[in-house]
Amino acid sequence: MKGFLENTWKHRAHVVMALPAFLILFFIMYVPMAGLVMAFKSFDYTKGIWASPWNGLDNFKYLLASKTTFVNMTKNTLIYYVIFTALGTFLNVVLAIAIDQFMFKKMAKTMQTIMIIPVFISYAAVQFIVYAFISTDTGILNHALGLSTRFYSTPSMWPAILTIVKMWNSVGYGSVLYMSVLAGIDTALYEAAEIDGANKWQKIKHITIPALVPMITVMLLLSVGNVMRSDTGLFYQVTRNSGVLYSTTQVIDSYVLNAIFKNSNFGFTAATSFFQSVVGLLMMLFANGMVRKIAPENALF
Amino acid sequence: MSKKKGNSADLAPSRHEKKGFGQIVLGFFLLLYTLFCGLPIVLVFIAAFTDEKTITKNGFSFFPEKWSMAGFNAVLKYGKQLATSYGITIFITVFGTFLGLLVMAMFAYSISRKEFRLSKFLSVYLLIPMLFNGGQLSGYIVFTSYYHLKDSLWLLILPLCVSTMNVIILRTYIVNSIPSELMEAAKIDGAGEYRTFFQITLPLLKPSMAAVGFMMATAYWNDWQNALLYITTDSKKPLQLLLVNIQKSIEFLLNNSNVPAAARAAMGGNIPQYSATMATVVVVIAPIMVVYPFFQKYFVKGLTVGSVKG
Numbered sequence: 119m120k121g122f123l124e125n126t127w128k129h130r131a132h133v134v135m136a137l138p139a140f141l142i143l144f145f146i147m148y149v150p151m152a153g154l155v156m157a158f159k160s161f162d163y164t165k166g167i168w169a170s171p172w173n174g175l176d177n178f179k180y181l182l183a184s185k186t187t188f189v190n191m192t193k194n195t196l197i198y199y200v201i202f203t204a205l206g207t208f209l210n211v212v213l214a215i216a217i218d219q220f221m222f223k224k225m226a227k228t229m230q231t232i233m234i235i236p237v238f239i240s241y242a243a244v245q246f247i248v249y250a251f252i253s254t255d256t257g258i259l260n261h262a263l264g265l266s267t268r269f270y271s272t273p274s275m276w277p278a279i280l281t282i283v284k285m286w287n288s289v290g291y292g293s294v295l296y297m298s299v300l301a302g303i304d305t306a307l308y309e310a311a312e313i314d315g316a317n318k319w320q321k322i323k324h325i326t327i328p329a330l331v332p333m334i335t336v337m338l339l340l341s342v343g344n345v346m347r348s349d350t351g352l353f354y355q356v357t358r359n360s361g362v363l364y365s366t367t368q369v370i371d372s373y374v375l376n377a378i379f380k381n382s383n384f385g386f387t388a389a390t391s392f393f394q395s396v397v398g399l400l401m402m403l404f405a406n407g408m409v410r411k412i413a414p415e416n417a418l419f
Numbered sequence: 420m421s422k423k424k425g426n427s428a429d430l431a432p433s434r435h436e437k438k439g440f441g442q443i444v445l446g447f448f449l450l451l452y453t454l455f456c457g458l459p460i461v462l463v464f465i466a467a468f469t470d471e472k473t474i475t476k477n478g479f480s481f482f483p484e485k486w487s488m489a490g491f492n493a494v495l496k497y498g499k500q501l502a503t504s505y506g507i508t509i510f511i512t513v514f515g516t517f518l519g520l521l522v523m524a525m526f527a528y529s530i531s532r533k534e535f536r537l538s539k540f541l542s543v544y545l546l547i548p549m550l551f552n553g554g555q556l557s558g559y560i561v562f563t564s565y566y567h568l569k570d571s572l573w574l575l576i577l578p579l580c581v582s583t584m585n586v587i588i589l590r591t592y593i594v595n596s597i598p599s600e601l602m603e604a605a606k607i608d609g610a611g612e613y614r615t616f617f618q619i620t621l622p623l624l625k626p627s628m629a630a631v632g633f634m635m636a637t638a639y640w641n642d643w644q645n646a647l648l649y650i651t652t653d654s655k656k657p658l659q660l661l662l663v664n665i666q667k668s669i670e671f672l673l674n675n676s677n678v679p680a681a682a683r684a685a686m687g688g689n690i691p692q693y694s695a696t697m698a699t700v701v702v703v704i705a706p707i708m709v710v711y712p713f714f715q716k717y718f719v720k721g722l723t724v725g726s727v728k729g
Contacts (some may be wrong), residue, residue, distance in 0.1 A: 125536045131612030132529040136541055139526035142581045145566070146558075147548035153557025166564060167557070220445050229453040231712060238458055238707045240641030242662045243700045247459045250466060250479040256693065258462075259479035276555070290456055317442065343550070350644060355663075374555045378648065385554070391554035397550045419548055 126172055134299070157203040157392035164228050170300065177389035188390065195369040197354075199345050201277070202284055207334060209289045214296035215326055219318075241351025248283060248356050265337050270358065273366040284349065301328065318367045337408045343402030344393045345386025350375060424685065425597075463704070466697040488690045490694030494702060500653060500661065501702070508657040511575050512639040516632050519580040523623055523631070527589035528616055549583040559648060574649040575657065579638050585631045592627035593620065630715035637707055658703045665696055 124229065126133060153167055159172040182262050199404055213233070220226045236244075251258050252269040269275055311321050348369040357367045361377070370390060377387040410417040447685075466479050470487035477484060496503065501582070530538040530545070562568040597620060605615045643659035650656055656664075672722070 122536055125534075129532070129535045129537070129612075132532055132535045133537065135525035135613075135616065136529040136537075138522040139586070140541070140544070142522065142577055143544070143548060145579070146577050147552060149565075150553030150558040150561045151551065153561050156557055156560070163564070167560060212630045216445060216449055220440055220449060222446065225446070226449070229449055231715060232453050232457040234715070235460065235515065237709060238637050238641070238711060239460070239660075239704050240643055240659055241706050242641075242643040242659045243463075246662075246696055246700050247463055250462055250697075251459070253478075256474055256478040256480050258481075261480070281446060287457070355643070371555070375644070375648075378556060378559050387556050391556050394553055395551055402550045414698050418549070419543075 126349060128245065134272060145339060152396060154388070154392050156384070156388035157377060159385075159388075161388060163384075173385070174261075177385040178393075180386055180391070181389045184386070190365060191368045191370050191373050191390075194366065195348055195371075197277075198280065198348060201281055203338065203341055205285065206292060206362045207338060209285060210292040210296055211327075211330055212288055213293040213336065214300060214330075215322060217293065218300045218326075230290065230294075234294070235290075236287045237291040239287075242347070244283065244287065244351075245355040245358060248279070249358075252279065266346040270360055271362045273363050276357065276363055276366045280352060280356065284352060287352075295337070296330055296333060299330055303329050332413055332416075336409055336413055339405040339412075340418070342405040343398060345401050346370060348372070460708075463609050463697050467694060467701045469694055469697075471692050471694050479693070487694065490696075492700035493692075493695035494698045500656075503654055503663045504656050504658045507572070507655060508640060508659070510658060511572065512636050515576045515580060515635045515639045516574065519585075519635050520628050520632050523581055523586050524621060524628065525613075525616065527586050527593055528584075528620055531590050531593045543581055545586055548582055555648075562649070569649055569726055570651045570655065571649070572655060575639075575642065575645050578645055579635065581641060585635070588631055589624065589627055592624060596627075597623045629714060633711075633714040635716065640707060662699060663705055665699060 156167055156170075157177055158172055159167070159170040159176065160176070161167070162170045180265045217226050217230060239247075249257070251266075253262075254260060254266060254268050254270070257269070269276075269279065293364075307325050308321055311325060316324070347369045350369075350371040353367055353372040354375055357363050359372070374387055374391060376396075377383050406418050428527070462479065462481060465481055465483065466474065466487050467490050468488065469483040469490070470481070470485035471489055473483050473487075474481075526541070526545070527534060530541045533537060547701070562574055562717045564613055568574050603617050606612075606617045634706065641659060643663055646657050646660040647663055650660060
């Protein structure tokens with residue numbers, strides 16, 4: 119202990135340098151963690167979080183009783199997570215391989231630049247782009263097909279719309295990571311395969327894809343920790359937060375955001391947040407444990 | 420890469436031709452996907468210059484019947500608010516990015532020093548917020564009713580300032596790409612800890628900071644959520660909030676069909692319609708698209724250096 123204190127004093131410059139980030143993390147991330155006790159309280163704005171009376175598990179009973187809201191948004195959160203992760207990973211890999219195989223490198227570079235741009239456009243702006251395509255009266259789709267589909271009041275269409283928007287937004291950027299792996303593959307492997315008479319597909323199947331597998335595994339496992347979190351902007355902005363669509367578009371994050379704006383139902387929302395954080399923690403621990411078993415050098419801790 | 424090209428040239432002509440055809444097909448699909456990504460953005464620019472009546476009559480189109488500058492003129496009518504919002508967004512982006520880079524680089528440097536025994540604790544301290552967090556609701560209540568920061572620009576800056584992933588990226592870069600002998604040599608030459616950091620480490624950390632900095636800057640530029648939650652005064656509204664509010668006023672106009680037609684027509688002059696909305700979108704997204712190509716090489720490299728390694 120004495121040695122530890124001496125060491126800390128000797129390196130007090132490091133303590134000073136770490137302090138600003140330490141304090142910001144403390145006030146922005148750590149203090150709100152304590153705020154999660156709200157889930158076990160009957161929250162009263164005038165009294166604040168600490169002075170509000172405890173009410174045990176009442177909030178959670180309420181949660182389980184309200185099948186439609188809670189079950190629906192949890193279900194949506196999970197379904198979109200699965201679709202986005204599965205399809206996203208697949209497309210990231212396909213795109214990375216396609217760009218890597220394309221021999222006109224300058225052109226590939228320009229194409230890649232354009233493919234990455236969507237990730238840098240905020241969903242507050244994206245929603246207007248989506249609107250231009252699918253609005254009932256002025257949308258390109260309706261005009262091109264001569265229809266008058268009311269997209270913004272048809273919940274069944276939104277899983278497809280949100281998936282397309284999400285892929286448009288993220289696939290170009292997501293493939294960058296896989297491309298860096300492909301760039302690291304020893305070209306001697308391809309040459310050897312060619313001498314052995316392998317064709318293009320065989321090379322992809324037996325060299326390229328196996329080289330990508332570790333990265334795919336790690337990225338998938340790491341994403342498991344975020345299973346309860348969503349791209350709030352996608353579900354809040356792109357759907358124009360339309361209540362008619364909630365059955366297929368409301369996720370936990372957008373529900374919580376709405377609850378804050380409506381200033382209502384804090385007990386229910388706090389219980390939802392608590393559930394979200396705890397499940398997130400468990401999944402993260404599980405995922406990291408798996409990564410440690412499969413590829414220890416990629417584990418977070 | 421050039422090596423592969425050389426190989427293909429060595430092949431027999433017939434196979435080479437086949438390969439050429441495959442390349443055309445591949446190029447065709449890549450081009451299709453590029454258009455899928457790029458055309459929606461092109462549409463925004465076209466719509467911003469399209470005549471309002473043409474949009475209401477024919478809908479949005481890549482080939483509008485009539486062009487017009489009215490959308491941009493309407494945007495200029497916001498005048499003061501647009502200039503104010505631009506100022507706020509630029510201030511937050513620049514200040515937040517530099518503040519974040521500085522405090523994160525210092526933190527990353529501290530925890531990368533093996534001789535500093537507290538660094539183990541600090542690494543765990545850094546990691547925990549990634550595993551567990553209080554969520555939006557308790558953050559909202561803590562920030563507004565305990566810190567009393569409602570309507571303060573600090574709430575646009577601090578929440579995006581320090582992120583675990585970015586610190587990990589910076590630390591990985593320090594550990595893998597900056598030889599610690601350099602730092603030791605500086606100390607032997609009599610430089611103190613601070614001088615070593617600011618004159619040796621920080622300059623060498625530039626490629627990684629460019630990558631992280633660009634990601635941070637776009638996050639600041641694009642942040643609408645904190646603005647929507649916390650900012651109420653017009654003079655503090657960033658660009659993204661301006662976008663969100665335009666949507667609200669259009670919705671108001673569309674949903675209130677019981678507003679008399681004459682009154683709606685009178686309001687029509689002030690409420691931004693399609694082309695003006697798109698012009699605003701252009702104004703908001705254009706700066707990123709102009710700056711991004713210059714940073715592309717950094718972030719592709721910087722991201723791949725350390726993203727998932729702990």
